Amino acid sequence: MKKPILVVKFGSASITTKEGEVDERIVLEIARQIASLQKKYNIVLVSSGAVAAGKRFLPSYTGTLSERKAAAAIGNPILINTYSTYFRPFKISLAQSLCERHHFSNRDQFLQLKNTYEELWRNNVIPIANENDVVSNKELKFSDNDELATLIAVGFGAEKLLFSTSVPGVLDTDNKIIDRIETIDREVLGLARKDKSAVGLGGMTSKLNFARLANQMGIAVVIFSMQTEDAIKKAVRHETGTLCMPESKKISSRKKWLASGSLIKGELMVDRGAEEALLKHKSLLAVGVTRVVEHFEKGEVLNIVNLDGVTIAVARAKMDSSLFAQSSKKNLEIAHANDIVLL
Ligand SMILES: Nc1ncnc2c1ncn2[C@@H]1O[C@H](COP(=O)(O)OP(=O)(O)O)[C@@H](O)[C@H]1O
Numbered sequence: 001m002k003k004p005i006l007v008v009k010f011g012s013a014s015i016t017t018k019e020g021e022v023d024e025r026i027v028l029e030i031a032r033q034i035a036s037l038q039k040k041y042n043i044v045l046v047s048s049g050a051v052a053a054g055k056r057f058l059p060s061y062t063g064t065l066s067e068r069k070a071a072a073a074i075g076n077p078i079l080i081n082t083y084s085t086y087f088r089p090f091k092i093s094l095a096q097s098l099c100e101r102h103h104f105s106n107r108d109q110f111l112q113l114k115n116t117y118e119e120l121w122r123n124n125v126i127p128i129a130n131e132n133d134v135v136s137n138k139e140l141k142f143s144d145n146d147e148l149a150t151l152i153a154v155g156f157g158a159e160k161l162l163f164s165t166s167v168p169g170v171l172d173t174d175n176k177i178i179d180r181i182e183t184i185d186r187e188v189l190g191l192a193r194k195d196k197s198a199v200g201l202g203g204m205t206s207k208l209n210f211a212r213l214a215n216q217m218g219i220a221v222v223i224f225s226m227q228t229e230d231a232i233k234k235a236v237r238h239e240t241g242t243l244c245m246p247e248s249k250k251i252s253s254r255k256k257w258l259a260s261g262s263l264i265k266g267e268l269m270v271d272r273g274a275e276e277a278l279l280k281h282k283s284l285l286a287v288g289v290t291r292v293v294e295h296f297e298k299g300e301v302l303n304i305v306n307l308d309g310v311t312i313a314v315a316r317a318k319m320d321s322s323l324f325a326q327s328s329k330k331n332l333e334i335a336h337a338n339d340i341v342l343l
């Protein structure tokens with residue numbers, strides 16, 4: 001039987017010291033715990049920390065985009081070497097996987113990635129992913145590694161997604177850790193303050209937004225800190241941090257991949273009639289579209305929002321947004337029912 005998939009993401013501040021060194025004590029802990037979890041799970045590690053580990057080699061570093069890229073180029077091999085050193089005594093090899101957005105928005109490329117990871121797992125090798133910072137430009141960029149980890153978890157149909165971060169969980173207004181969040185709604189999103197660690201990109205808003213999508217796709221998410229003993233093992237058992245509960249929908253892997261695209265491309269606003277039609281699993285026709293919020297091309301994934309601006313579905317476009325905007329045909333099909341996932 002196939003092992004379930006576990007995606008564990010480590011934020012910059014959770015694996016580097018204040019001085020910008022990779023925290024070897026934490027990496028040893030990761031290796032020890034992941035080695036025991038590997039018996040039960042096919043694991044993907046997503047690790048930030050390349051910029052944090054590389055920036056001390058740039059004496060006049062101020063954090064410009066080109067400096068971040070240069071720091072990532074220096075820091076990434078340091079990061080991977082440290083992981084490899086500490087996993088070796090457990091007889092586990094690691095494989096580096098540097099990803100860009102289009103590896104997820106294009107289904108063929110995504111399937112290549114999936115095949116490669118499956119080959120690695122067959123050989124007991126654990127892939128360790130990070131954004132390909134050195135070449136990523138505006139289009140290629142993920143917003144942060146919380147997004148990359150979520151795209152992997154959703155696209156691969158993971159059972160669990162764990163975010164290791166600089167805080168022990170989601171804190172409520174009294175600064176108490178919330179054990180369990182049933183639904184990530186506006187109120188929960190409102191708990192996330194703007195502050196984040198000095199070296200990270202994500203912060204809590206990003207984690208909660210991506211956790212919400214993963215939950216909608218049936219994946220449990222735990223936000224936790226490596227500062228607790230046996231943190232990863234406990235997070236898998238939901239015994240530490242904040243558990244964000246998955247919805248219990250059955251969704252095919254193709255549709256999960258499609259839904260992961262909701263993080264990626266264009267956006268259309270539809271009227272109430274179209275909203276009702278979509279809820280009845282009908283195709284999306286031009287007549288129900290009130291406006292193109294973000295442009296998209298044929299084959300790309302787009303968000304469909306209702307008149308209140310709430311995302312109700314994601315779909316794969318049958319045509320470029322510019323083409324259909326020019327057409328006067330009201331019954332033009334913009335997305336086929338089979339290519340629409342309700343959220
Ligand atoms: N309600 C909240 N609960 C917990 N942390 C919060 C909350 N609101 C904002 N934060 C901030 O989120 C940050 C955690 O993310 P950070 O460490 O920056 O991300 P990453 O792990 O991606 O590097 C912390 O700096 C914390 O202060």
Ligand SMILES: N[C@@H](CCC(=O)OP(=O)(O)O)C(=O)O
Binds near residue numbers: 048050051130146199
């Ligand atoms: N690719 C960057 C990670 C940027 C990032 O997403 O950081 P974080 O918010 O700490 O997960 C790096 O390795 O430094």
